[in-house]
Amino acid sequence: xxxxxxDKGYEPSDVEKRWYEFWEKEQLFAAEEADNRPAYAIVIxxxxxxxxxxxxxxLNVTLQDILCRYRKISGDNVLWMPGTDHAGIATQNVVEKKxxxxxxxxxxxxxxxxxxxxxxxxxxxxxAIINQLKRLGASCDWQRERxxxxxxxxxxxxxxxxxxxxxxxxxRGSYIINWCHRxxxxxxxxxxxxxxxxxxxxxxRYPFAxxxxxxxxxxxxxxxxxxxxxxxxxxxxxxxxxxxxxxVILPLMERKIPIIKDSYVDMSFGTGALKVTPAxxxxxxxxxxxxxxxxxKVIGDDGIMTAEAGRFAGLDRFKCREAxxxxxxxxGLLIKINPHKHSVGHCYRCKTIVEPNLSRQWxxxxxxxxxxxxxxxxxxxxxxxxxIWTHTYFDWLTNIRDWCISRxxxxxxxxxAWTCSACDAVIVAMDTPESCPTCGETxxxxxxxxxxxxxxxxxWPFSTMGWPEDTPLLKKFYPTSVLVTGxxxxxxxxxxxxxxxxxxxxxxxxxxxxxxxxxxxxxxKKMSKSKGNVIDPLDIIDRYGTDAFRFTLAAFAAQxxxxxxxxxxVEGYRHFINKLWNAARFALMHIQGENSRIDHRHLSLPDRWxxxxxxxxxxxxxxxxxxxxxxxxxxxxxxxxxxxxCDWYLEAIKPTLYNENDPKQKETTIAVxxxxxxxxxxxxxxxxxxxxxxxxxxxxxxxxxxLKAAFPAPDDTAARSTPDPEAEAIxxxxxxxxxxxRNIRGEMNIPPSLDLTAAVHLQDPAVLEAVRTHxxxxxxxxxxxxxxxxxxxxxxxxxxxxxxxRATIFVSLEGIIDFAKExxxxxxxxxxxxxxxNTVAKKLNNQDFLSKAPEEVVAKVREKHKAFSDKQQxxxxxxxxxxxxxxxxx
RNA sequence: AGGCACGUAGCUCAGGGGGAGAGCGCUACCCUGACACGGUAGAAGUCCGCGGUUCAAAUCCGCGCGUGCCUACCA
Numbered sequence: 001x002x003x004x005x006x007d008k009g010y011e012p013s014d015v016e017k018r019w020y021e022f023w024e025k026e027q028l029f030a031a032e033e034a035d036n037r038p039a040y041a042i043v044i045x046x047x048x049x050x051x052x053x054x055x056x057x058x059l060n061v062t063l064q065d066i067l068c069r070y071r072k073i074s075g076d077n078v079l080w081m082p083g084t085d086h087a088g089i090a091t092q093n094v095v096e097k098k099x100x101x102x103x104x105x106x107x108x109x110x111x112x113x114x115x116x117x118x119x120x121x122x123x124x125x126x127x128a129i130i131n132q133l134k135r136l137g138a139s140c141d142w143q144r145e146r147x148x149x150x151x152x153x154x155x156x157x158x159x160x161x162x163x164x165x166x167x168x169x170x171x172r173g174s175y176i177i178n179w180c181h182r183x184x185x186x187x188x189x190x191x192x193x194x195x196x197x198x199x200x201x202x203x204x205r206y207p208f209a210x211x212x213x214x215x216x217x218x219x220x221x222x223x224x225x226x227x228x229x230x231x232x233x234x235x236x237x238x239x240x241x242x243x244x245x246x247x248v249i250l251p252l253m254e255r256k257i258p259i260i261k262d263s264y265v266d267m268s269f270g271t272g273a274l275k276v277t278p279a280x281x282x283x284x285x286x287x288x289x290x291x292x293x294x295x296x297k298v299i300g301d302d303g304i305m306t307a308e309a310g311r312f313a314g315l316d317r318f319k320c321r322e323a324x325x326x327x328x329x330x331x332g333l334l335i336k337i338n339p340h341k342h343s344v345g346h347c348y349r350c351k352t353i354v355e356p357n358l359s360r361q362w363x364x365x366x367x368x369x370x371x372x373x374x375x376x377x378x379x380x381x382x383x384x385x386x387x388i389w390t391h392t393y394f395d396w397l398t399n400i401r402d403w404c405i406s407r408x409x410x411x412x413x414x415x416x417a418w419t420c421s422a423c424d425a426v427i428v429a430m431d432t433p434e435s436c437p438t439c440g441e442t443x444x445x446x447x448x449x450x451x452x453x454x455x456x457x458x459x460w461p462f463s464t465m466g467w468p469e470d471t472p473l474l475k476k477f478y479p480t481s482v483l484v485t486g487x488x489x490x491x492x493x494x495x496x497x498x499x500x501x502x503x504x505x506x507x508x509x510x511x512x513x514x515x516x517x518x519x520x521x522x523x524x525k526k527m528s529k530s531k532g533n534v535i536d537p538l539d540i541i542d543r544y545g546t547d548a549f550r551f552t553l554a555a556f557a558a559q560x561x562x563x564x565x566x567x568x569x570v571e572g573y574r575h576f577i578n579k580l581w582n583a584a585r586f587a588l589m590h591i592q593g594e595n596s597r598i599d600h601r602h603l604s605l606p607d608r609w610x611x612x613x614x615x616x617x618x619x620x621x622x623x624x625x626x627x628x629x630x631x632x633x634x635x636x637x638x639x640x641x642x643x644x645x646c647d648w649y650l651e652a653i654k655p656t657l658y659n660e661n662d663p664k665q666k667e668t669t670i671a672v673x674x675x676x677x678x679x680x681x682x683x684x685x686x687x688x689x690x691x692x693x694x695x696x697x698x699x700x701x702x703x704x705x706x707l708k709a710a711f712p713a714p715d716d717t718a719a720r721s722t723p724d725p726e727a728e729a730i731x732x733x734x735x736x737x738x739x740x741x742r743n744i745r746g747e748m749n750i751p752p753s754l755d756l757t758a759a760v761h762l763q764d765p766a767v768l769e770a771v772r773t774h775x776x777x778x779x780x781x782x783x784x785x786x787x788x789x790x791x792x793x794x795x796x797x798x799x800x801x802x803x804x805x806r807a808t809i810f811v812s813l814e815g816i817i818d819f820a821k822e823x824x825x826x827x828x829x830x831x832x833x834x835x836x837x838n839t840v841a842k843k844l845n846n847q848d849f850l851s852k853a854p855e856e857v858v859a860k861v862r863e864k865h866k867a868f869s870d871k872q873q874x875x876x877x878x879x880x881x882x883x884x885x886x887x888x889x890x
Numbered sequence: 891a892g893g894c895a896c897g898u899a900g901c902u903c904a905g906g907g908g909g910a911g912a913g914c915g916c917u918a919c920c921c922u923g924a925c926a927c928g929g930u931a932g933a934a935g936u937c938c939g940c941g942g943u944u945c946a947a948a949u950c951c952g953c954g955c956g957u958g959c960c961u962a963c964c965a
Contacts, residue, residue, distance in 0.1 A: 008925075176963095194962080201965080219965060266964055274965055283963050343962085356963085392894075392960075399961085487960085518959090555913085558904065562895090562958080566902050568914050575927040576913095586924030631904070635912075650924080658923085739931090745919095746931030752920050783922090836909060843908085848945035857908055857946090864909070 006588060006698060010581035012545030016690045020134060028072075028707045029139045031079035033472045040076040041477035042068060043461050044140060045485050045493070046148065048087035049122050050094045053132035055519035055565060056486055058537040061138050062553045063516060063630060064484045068139050069686040070625050074711040079477045081464050082133070082140035084126065086149040088412040088453040089183055089349045095121050095411070111410050111448075118411050122147075132538060137546055137689050139707075146464045148456040149413070156463035157413045157456050158430045160504060165417075165428045169365045170405075172417075172426070176285040177404050179357035180347040181303035181317075185408040186361050188452060189401060190492055192345040192354055201270070201340035202325065205333045206231060208245035209256050215240070215248065216335055218270035220342055221280075222328070223320040226253055226309045227298035230276040232287055235261040237272050251333050252324065253310055260291050279358040297358050301408075317355070362406040362415060362449065369499035370397040376498060382508045385628055386559045389487060389515045396491050403496075405452045412450030419445050458496035461509035478505060482512040490515065514628045517562045535565055547688035548574035554687050555634040576638060577691050580684070583646050584695040587677050590657050590670055593700060598675060602668035605734075605774050606652040608727035613644050614676050615723050618712045621683050637684055645676060648735060655780050674699070679712045730770045733805055734777050740802035741782040744811045747825050748800060748818065755785035757812040761793035764806065771807070798885060800825065801878040803871045819882060826879045830872065837868040 023029060031041075042064050047057055068080045092106075095118045099105055106114040126147075133140070146153060164170040178187040202222045207214040217231060228250050233240040240259075247258045264287055265274045278288030279295040288295060298309040305315045312320050328334040345354045374397050376382050377390060384390045406415060418427045422441035427433050435442045456463070461480055465473040479501075485494060494513055501509030540549050551573040556563045603611075617640040624633035656662075656669045678699060685692040685706050696706040741758055750756070760778075762768040771778075772789045779787050795801075796812035800822050803809070813822075843849050843861050850858060 006924095009927075217965080221965090264964095269964060276965095281963075281965080283965075286963085342964085388894075395893080396961075491961095556903080564902065566914085569902065571927085572913055575925095578927045579925065582925035582928085584924085589924070635904075639912085646925085647929090651929095654923090742930060743932090749919070752922075752930070839909070843946080846945060849908095850945085852945045853908075861908080868909095 006581070006585050006695075008582070008585070010545075010578050010691060012547065012577075012690065013542075015694045016135070016137070016546050019690050019693045020137065022693075023139065023705065023707065024142070026705060027143075028705055029080070029141050030143060031141050031477070032077050033476055035077045035476075037075060037077040039079070039476050039481075040068070040071040041079040041081070041480040042482055042484065043081040043464060043480055044083065045483075045489070046083045046085040046146075046457065046460065047129045047133075048090055049084045049126040049129070049147070050087055050091050051084075051129045053129060053136075053537050055535060055537055057129075057133070058136060058549070059516060059519050059553050059557065059563065060484060060486060061133055061136050062550045063514070063557060065136070065138050065550075065689075066554060066630060066686040067482065067484070067625070069689060069707065070711070072139070072707055073682060073685060073709060077476075078139075079144075079473075080138075080140045081144055081146070082130070082138070082142060083146035083460075083464060084129065084148070085453060085457055086122075086147065086412065088407060088409055088450060089185065090453075091118060091122075092409050092411040093183070093349060106410065114410055135538065135541055135546060137550065139689075144464070148453070148460075152466065153456060153459070153463045154413055155430075156459050156467055157451065158416045159468050160459060160500065161416055161451070161455075162428055162430055163504075164364065169368065170362060171365065172360065172362050174358060174360045175363070175404075176280075176282045176356050177359050177361050178345060178354045179301065179359065180350065180352050180354050181301070182350045182352040183347060183409065184301065186359055186404055186406060187347060187354060188404050188454075191348045193348050193351075194343040194345055196341055197344045199340050199342050199344070201338045202328075203271070203335040203337070204251065204275075204328055205335055206248040206251060206273075206275075207333075208243075209247040209249050210245045212245055215243075215259075215273045216271045217273045217275040219275055220340060221321070222324045223305070223312070223317060224277045224280045224298065225250065225275055225324065226305070226312060226320075227277045227279050227296040228253075228257060228275045229278060229288065229293040229296060230258050230260045230291065232260050232262045232265050232274045232276050233272060234263060234265040234267045236263070237265070237267050239272060251331060252312075252327055258291075260287075260293075262287050262290065280356055282356050285356075285358070295358055299355055299357065301357070301359075303355070361404050362417075364403040364405055366400045366403050366499070369503055370400045370495075372502045373397055373495060373498035376502055376508050382498065382510060382513060384513045384515065386515065389490060389513075392487075393490060393495060397495055400495075403452075405455050406447075406449040407452055408449055410450065412453065413456060415447040415449050415451060417447040419447070421445055454492055454496060457493055458500040459504075461497055461501055462505050467504070479508050480510045482514055483510040484514045484516065486518055487515045488518065512628075516557060519563045519565055535567070540567070540570055544570045544574045545577065545690070547577050547691045550689075551576065551634060551687050554630045555638070557630040559629065576642065577688060579642055579646060580688075581691060581695070583641070583650060584677060584698070586650060587673050588698055591674050591700060592670070598671045599664070599668045602664050603672070604653070604656065604665060604669060605727055605731060606649055606777070607669055607672040608724050609731040610645065610649040610676055611672060612722070612724035612728050613640060614679055614712075618679065618683060622711070625686070634687060637680075637687070641680060641684070645680065648731075649673075649676070651781060652777055655776065678702075681706060682709050682711060685709075730774065733767070733771065733807065734774055736804040737771070737807055737809060738778055738782045740804045740807075740809045741778075741784070741811055744800045744802055744809075744825075745783075748813065748816075748821060750813075750816065752783060754816075755783055757786050757796065757814075758782070758784050758788075759793040759796065759810040759812075760787065760789045761791070761808040761810070762789065762806065763791060765791070767806070795881075801875070801882075802829075803874055806867075808874060819885065822882050823879065826875055826882065830875050830879065833868060833872055833875065837865075837872060840865045840868060 044064065045060060064080065068078050072078045096106055109117065161170060178192045180187055199220050201218050201220055203216050203218050205214050205216050219225065231248055247256050250257050264283060265272065276284045276287050276293060278285045278293050279297040280299060296308050298306055299317050300306045303317050305312045305320050307313050312323055315323060325334065346352065347354050374394060377384060377393060384393060416429060418433060420436035420439060420441050421443040423436060423439040425436055425438040427436065433444060436444060462474060462478055465471060465478060467474060483494065497509045548570055552570045617636050620636045621633045653669050653673065656666055659666060681692045681696050693706045696702050737760060762771060768789060768791060775787055775789060793810065795810050798814050798817040799810045799812050801810055840861055844865055
């Protein structure tokens with residue numbers, strides 16, 4: 001026995017901590033700037049500093065870690081760039097809440113003190129999410145950790161802003177934007193979440209100014225009528241052709257407003273007359289521009305009606321709605337109220353209903369940038385995987401609208417624009433200007449707005465590598481190899497990185513984009529705190545271990561499908577980890593000393609077989625990972641480790657291990673077992689890094705981390721395994737025979753303790769010889785007392801029969817046979833066979849099939865037909881014998 | 891309103907034009923010298939429905955039903 005023998009059950013917690021510290025201490029995650037190995041780079045989707053690890057992170061980070069570790073083991077120079085996002089609105093909200101709890105607010109502090117408070121907060125809590133990523137085993141190059149508000153990254157932000165401004169791609173103007181009254185800031189279109197609401201459609205009568213009658217308009221937001229500056233009808237609309245009046249009197253405000261004609265108006269909706277509120281509706285805004293209408297802002301930025309709202313000034317916007325409706329009723333102008341479903345925009349951060357509002361903001365002119373981002377994917381410079389997301393990507397970029405980038409909050413990159421207090425000139429510059437270049441004035445006022453968080457994230461692939469400096473890191477690792485992300489930020493982030501990367505680096509930011517699914521709860525619902533269906537990854541890790549959790553995520557990560565997290569599944573994979581652990585424990589009991597060498601002259605059949613299987617699983621795992629098919633790789637490894645290595649190989653070699661009479665054979669088999677375990681650990685390491693590293697260090701002759709091991713090369717046939725079809729064929733036949741015998745044992749309820757007598761009948765002399773050579777395997781694994789293998793086996797008098805491949809098996813049941821049971825068993829077998837036989841026979845009777853199907857398919861079916869009919873005949877004849885024997889005995 | 895996915899064993903899901911798969915659960919028998927977080931065997935499915943293409947459809951196409959998601963300025 002080896003002194004390395006390990007404990008009976010795998011205990012993750014201390015192992016995980018120990019090895020993570022080891023990897024960090026040994027700097028095994030560090031990328032090398034000066035190094036000629038192939039470069040492989042991933043930038044992490046930076047989690048919010050306010051973030052707490054959730055399932056989405058866990059999946060995202062696990063997949064990236066699998067890729068990075070796989071590449072490292074494959075010999076690449078890997079850079080996994082980590083960092084966090086300052087998450088403007090989200091972080092500001094968190095800190096404001098904290099202040100509120102202390103009875104303070106940001107306005108008391110003032111801008112500067114408030115920002116200081118946010119930095120303090122980040123100092124204190126900002127690394128929480130990083131530590132959580134480490135518990136997942138993330139192999140990021142932590143030395144290089146970045147933050148979007150770092151000096152370097154802020155520099156990049158200013159540079160980009162200034163250049164885009166100079167190129168005319170950033171501009172400032174008054175437009176309709178989405179306004180959140182709670183966050184008190186503009187939001188980009190993407191930051192608005194739409195939701196169906198049960199609302200009302202209010203029909204309001206607007207009297208003609210000339211007193212000849214009136215028309216009826218419909219609206220879902222009656223309070224906005226206070227800001228109406230026109231009523232529009234479609235020029236084609238017959239109903240309004242003959243109207244004499246050219247204007248109406250706006251009720252409640254008693255303001256005369258024109259009736260205009262605009263083809264935007266949908267004649268089929270409502271009355272075909274549209275009230276126009278340019279300051280509070282994006283479409284009305286456009287109409288207003290076409291007709292030079294006045295914009296009257298009646299809802300203030302605080303959600304309170306402005307002075308422009310006349311007697312409704314000072315009311316909350318929703319209170320005002322009620323008041324307006326009441327007032328209209330009183331004047332008899334409210335015709336009717338219909339229930340009406342419509343979608344209402346909400347702030348993605350605080351869920352407040354957003355208001356389209358007229359406001360002066362900064363915008364990025366998106367079209368020219370988007371065109372290049374589309375072209376890059378069309379040309380294949382960046383691949384999106386799975387392909388299905390390509391269409392979504394094109395769709396969005398084709399219909400993209402200008403991007404509102406200014407936010408009226410304090411936490412973020414302050415816009416580098418100054419206004420001259422003397423001549424109103426706007427100065428956009430990297431650094432604070434001394435004086436106004438137009439008039440020389442020194443009193444300059446900086447823009448108070450900050451930039452949308454996604455503005456800085458859009459630069460992440462190159463800003464983290466030191467841009468605008470021309471760094472060695474950029475030279476080596478840009479463009480990055482792959483971006484791994486969820487589809488929920490395809491537009492927010494991926495598309496914008498493409499636009500910015502191409503524009504500023506003249507090259508795409510990543511060659512591949514791997515889009516993974518969303519993790520949902522067991523019912524398929526999106527996990528959210530408000531639903532209370534959140535499964536905490538850290539809790540799962542505590543209870544099942546990181547490796548089991550990671551393996552589950554990988555196994556679930558089928559392309560293009562959402563993941564419904566199930567704890568049962570995690571438990572199943574914990575068992576797998578334990579199985580691996582115990583297989584290693586078994587192997588270590590037998591491995592003696594250092595570096596046993598495989599002597600190819602002494603390879604047994606199971607040795608040849610498992611080496612062949614190892615070769616195949618190595619290939620399939622490599623292919624699966626290269627194609628981002630994580631679940632295939634995980635599934636293949638699971639199957640190999642448990643059902644080939646443990647169930648068959650280790651069981652098959654036990655007699656060899658306990659046999660002292662053939663030391664050469666034993667030594668070779670131990671070497672093979674050790675070799676297979678060795679390579680399996682390497683293959684498994686990207687998925688389950690902790691347990692594999694732990695076992696690795698128990699293996700004699702291994703030095704240093706498993707991360708420095710080499711992935712089994714496909715062409716390394718000398719020391720490693722090669723596909724061996726002959727060994728696989730014989731072994732498969734043996735396994736089928738063994739299963740056949742076990743089946744009889746099980747179905748006949750014969751206790752495992754009882755040794756059986758069996759005979760195998762085989763026609764082909766070569767096959768017969770091969771099986772006879774390895775009969776020990778059958779005797780051992782089927783628990784036989786004796787076995788005979790012949791061309792014409794004598795059927796024992798009372799026996800059960802099975803037919804597998806071309807072998808007929810007789811299991812003697814002298815004294816224990818239950819004839820009725822055997823009849824039942826055979827009948828079941830025959831009926832199962834019959835249905836298969838029939839489908840095959842039907843095909844061969846079909847002329848069209850014979851003439852049109854490919855030759856090899858026909859040949860296969862013929863072969864099958866023959867095998868089925870042989871088997872059927874044999875089973876039927878045995879059934880007859882058993883029946884008659886049963887009669888005899890009775 | 892458009893667009894996209896999904897519907898396969900009791901549950902969670904792979905697969906994908908030529909004999910229905912896995913894990914969990916279930917049943918029976920086993921504590922055999924790595925592992926009961928284990929072993930061996932077994933039961934279990936109109937592959938959502940209806941049409942079509944094909945020699946052959948769970949798989950491809952169309953329609954329908956159901957579920958989920960994304961995008962959108964119909965007042």
